[in-house]
Amino acid sequence: MGLNSTREHDQHHSEKPLVLGGVLRIFLALIAAISTTQASPKIVVEEPVFNFGVITNGSYVEHDFIIRNVGDSELIVNQVKSSCSSCLQARISQTTIPPGSFATLRSHLDLRLMSGSVSRAIMIGCNDAQHPQGLLELVGVVIPMFQVEPLEISLDVSQGQQSGTAAIVSLSPLRQPLSQIIADSTNVELELSQKSPVEYVLTAQARHLTDHNNISVKVKISSVDSNDPPCFISVWVHNPPEIEVLPQILLFQPRIEQQTRILWVKQHGAVPLALMDVVAPSEKYHCEIDPDPVSNNYRIYVNTWQQDQSAGQTNVLTLKMLDSGNLEKFISVPIYTQPL
Secondary structure (H helix, E strand, C coil): CHHHHHHHHHHHHHHHHHHHHHHHHHHHHHHHHHHHHHCCCCEEEECCEEEEEEEECCCEEEEEEEEEECCCCCEEEEEEEECCCCCEEEEECCCEECCCCEEEEEEEEECCCCCEEEEEEEEEEECCCCCCEEEEEEEEEEECCEEEECCEEEEEHHHCCCEEEEEEEECCCCCCCCCEEEECCCCEEEEEEECCCCEEEEEEEECCCCCCCEEEEEEEEECCCCCCCCEEEEEEEECCCCEEEECCCEEECCCCCCEEEEEEEEECCCCCCEEEEEECCCCCEEEEEEECCCCCCEEEEEEECCHHHHCCCEEEEEEEEECCCCCEEEEEEEEEECCC
16 A cells, blocks of 8 residues: 555656646647737728719819728738729828828829719728728719810920810809819919800910929819809920930849840920930940931930949939030930849
8 A cells, every 4th residue: 555655646746747838838829829819900991982972073072081900010001002093093191000090091083074973992902911902982973064175284385385275164054154263383374265154265374484394283263153163174284304314314223134224315495406425334334326217306225234243333324415506415314223
């Protein structure tokens, strides 16, 4: 009896560390599983479908979608894409949303070409494993109020086109005729004339163009009665420099293999210049000039190799041009090799 009791006592004590060790491992595994489960983002969108109701096509619709992160780690929005690039723009206030915080996705829907039932969508992508993709929608009914032709007055100053017109027809009765014009730029002079009770003509004249660039002007036309809907139209002014080089900078990859880029030289001045030569920064570059046979523009093929030795460096390509008086003009084009 004494011997058996001693063996049973020893066996009982030897089993305790094994039992405790197993319980500890299970406990640690549960903690790890709980931590893994909690440390994840979770996206929630308030009102993913916005119904803007019934509205005329003489205006815009703007709406802010609220995107919340109700998870326990950062929510990263890696994609915001509109189903209609020409009529629906979307921009998010921040792409990284901390736990418990939110971001605002602002949408802007142009209704001017729309009529009847309308549905447009915004696709969003994120790092929520349960909902990696989402869909936001703007829906409603659009009643035609104005017919505008063209929707955008395009003025190409480089081609001598200083003015343009657009015809506006009111498709529904107005309390008062259109008479007020508000524009977000003073670079265009605007004048509205009425041809009939429902027909108008808007004339746009480019002016005060001191800088060579492209200008987009948003125009709002309304009556003196605030109950009448406004009409919106755009004016686009193209005022490039006499010599335009595209792209403005040549980008290359840090590779040893040969790479080719195309450089465009477009001339908009009354007296064009002749491209005489392209001076490369080193023998690693070879340039071929291809004149346009029907214009005074040029296409330049820039071939290079061994750019792995120039990673992160900036060089300059020089265009040597000659005017009608045999005076030389030099244009510098930056060359940048991306870092490794």
